[in-house]
Amino acid sequence: MNKGISIVICTYNGSQLLPATLRHIARQQVPSRVDWEVIVVDNASTDDSANVAAHTWSTLACTAPLTITHQPIPGLNHAREMGFDMASFEYILMCDDDNWLDQNYLTTALDIMDKNPEIGMLGGNGKLIYEVTPPAWVVKYPIHANGPQANKSGLAKEYGVYGAGSVMRKAAYIRIRKAGFKFLLTDRLGSQLSSGGDFELCHGLAMAGYLIWYDERLVFSHFITANRITWSYYVNYLNQDSLSFTVLEPYGIFLKKGSHSLLIFWATLLKNFIYFTGSFLRILVVKNKLMMGRADQSSRLKLIMLKPRIYSYRQVVKMTRNFLLASEFQRRCERQKRSILPSEKRASHELI
Numbered sequence: 001m002n003k004g005i006s007i008v009i010c011t012y013n014g015s016q017l018l019p020a021t022l023r024h025i026a027r028q029q030v031p032s033r034v035d036w037e038v039i040v041v042d043n044a045s046t047d048d049s050a051n052v053a054a055h056t057w058s059t060l061a062c063t064a065p066l067t068i069t070h071q072p073i074p075g076l077n078h079a080r081e082m083g084f085d086m087a088s089f090e091y092i093l094m095c096d097d098d099n100w101l102d103q104n105y106l107t108t109a110l111d112i113m114d115k116n117p118e119i120g121m122l123g124g125n126g127k128l129i130y131e132v133t134p135p136a137w138v139v140k141y142p143i144h145a146n147g148p149q150a151n152k153s154g155l156a157k158e159y160g161v162y163g164a165g166s167v168m169r170k171a172a173y174i175r176i177r178k179a180g181f182k183f184l185l186t187d188r189l190g191s192q193l194s195s196g197g198d199f200e201l202c203h204g205l206a207m208a209g210y211l212i213w214y215d216e217r218l219v220f221s222h223f224i225t226a227n228r229i230t231w232s233y234y235v236n237y238l239n240q241d242s243l244s245f246t247v248l249e250p251y252g253i254f255l256k257k258g259s260h261s262l263l264i265f266w267a268t269l270l271k272n273f274i275y276f277t278g279s280f281l282r283i284l285v286v287k288n289k290l291m292m293g294r295a296d297q298s299s300r301l302k303l304i305m306l307k308p309r310i311y312s313y314r315q316v317v318k319m320t321r322n323f324l325l326a327s328e329f330q331r332r333c334e335r336q337k338r339s340i341l342p343s344e345k346r347a348s349h350e351l352i
Contacts, residue, residue, distance in 0.1 A: 001171055004035030005091040005106055008083035010076055012043045014097035015052040020223065022053065024100040026062035030107060038066045039086055043079035075186035077197040084173055092173070094198075096145075096164045099126070100221040108217050109167045120172040120210025121202050123149045123161025124218030132226045137297035143237055144224055149214040156214040159206040159255045163198030165220045169210070176204045179332040184247045184322065195237075196244025203251035207326065208333040231297075235304055242308030246315050250323035260327045262320070273313045280306040 007025060011018060018040070030036055038057070042050045050068050057066040069086060071079045084092055091113050095101060105124070112122055126146040130138075145162035181204045185196045202212045227233060253268045254260075283299055283306070313319075 001090040002035065002088055004037070004089035005093055005110055005167075006083075006087035006089045006170075007036065007038045007093045007095050007106075008041065008080065008087060009038065009053075009095050009097055010041045010043055010071075010079035010083060011045065011049050011053075011097040012074075012076075012079075013045045013047045013049060015045075015047045015049045017097045017223070017225075018049060018053050019056045021095065021097055021099060022056045023060065025095065026057075026060040026064075027103050028101065028106045029103045030064075034107070034110065035089060036064050036106060037088055038064055039083050040066065040068045041079040041083045042068065042070045043076065044070075044072055044074045077183040077186055080197070080201075081183070084168075084170070087170060090170055092168045092170055094163050094166050094168065096222075098223045098225075099164050100129075100223060101165070102219045102221075105165070105218060105220060108215070112213075112215055112218075113167060113169060116211075116213070117169075118209075118211050119213045120169050120205035120208070121161060121212050122167040122218070123156055123212070123214045124165040124220055125149070125214075125216055126162070126164055126220055126222040128224055129221045130224050130226075130229065132229075134224075134229045135297075137301070138229045138234075141234075141298040141301050143234060144222060144228065146222055148216060153215045153217070154213070156202075156212045158199075158252065159212050160199040160202040161212060161214060163201075164222060165218060166198065167218075168201075168205075172205055172208065172210050173201075175336065176208045176333070179208065179336050180329055181208075184325075185244055195241050196248055199248055200244075200251065203248070203255060203326075204329070206255055207251070207330045209337065234301060238301065238305045239308055242305075242312055245309055245312040246318050247322055249312070250319050251326050254323065254326050254330065260331075262323070265320070265323050266316075269313065269316065269319065273310065276306055276310050280310060 009021065025038060040050070040053045050070065053068055067086065069082060071082045080094065091110065093106070093109060109122060113119060125148055128142060128144060128146045145164040149156045149161050183197060183200060185200050206212050249272070253265055257264050257268060280303060283302055
């Protein structure tokens with residue numbers, strides 16, 4: 001695996017967003033000894049995203065090569081897989097087409113990953129920047145990738161980090177692919193707002209024994225356009241995001257319980273169902289007194305989010321099937337680990 005870092009930008013109709021994102025990448029303070037590249041994956045765009053990316057990069061004084069490729073199959077995970085396969089270097093930085101990386105993002109990420117070989121995925125801290133002044137309820141209830149992903153630098157919450165600005169060890173990705181990891185989610189699909197692929201990938205890496213890490217020194221700005229802070233957008237996002245629960249819930253239960261037992265899985269599933277149903281009822285009846293019409297919009301959004309989550313438990317058969325797939329994948333990871341010769345095993349290092 002070549003030393004260095006590959007920046008992979010997946011875009012769908014991102015012609016208006018790509019210029020600013022590429023300008024921030026070109027400003028990276030990267031030592032001359034470090035090899036790096038930029039890969040733009042055009043995911044079935046209907047605008048001129050590819051041409052805009054090529055033209056913008058040609059105007060910037062940056063020595064890193066830019067490669068533009070096309071993934072005709074819609075779906076963010078399909079685009080990511082193409083970008084991952086094309087990446088030349090040992091680390092892959094997933095930069096969304098609306099992420100503006102701070103100048104030292106690459107060098108900081110390289111330093112962290114080099115010193116901590118057991119990190120499979122590294123996440124940063126996104127700061128939201130809005131195209132227009134957002135309503136108060138948007139500020140109170142942000143849904144876009146942002147904020148700290150742990151109380152301090154260290155293990156990320158819930159075995160996952162958001163994809164925006166995350167850095168993956170390519171050797172870890174190759175290892176889980178060899179163990180049979182396949183995305184069950186498409187993530188973003190054209191203009192649809194389905195999601196969860198980033199957490200699915202993190203869960204796969206965690207099940208293979210890699211650490212999912214957060215570092216507060218990795219800071220980027222996440223630019224949010226005006227059309228993404230409307231009430232209809234929020235409702236649409238929350239409803240479509242719920243489609244990922246049937247995949248992520250089984251993964252999460254396995255990682256927390258560490259058990260292949262179906263009885264433990266079903267018991268935890270029931271416990272989670274009771275918890276979320278109770279949360280829904282507390283907001284509905286007690287906290288906000290919705291029956292008297294006094295709920296604020298952020299509370300209404302929480303109810304909109306919780307309702308499809310509760311309904312997702314009706315798909316217990318599908319969740320059980322996905323749990324069994326996750327369980328078998330973890331077993332393959334364990335067999336794979338045992339088959340590696342001692343000289344090839346990763347050395348154990350204390351995290352810095």
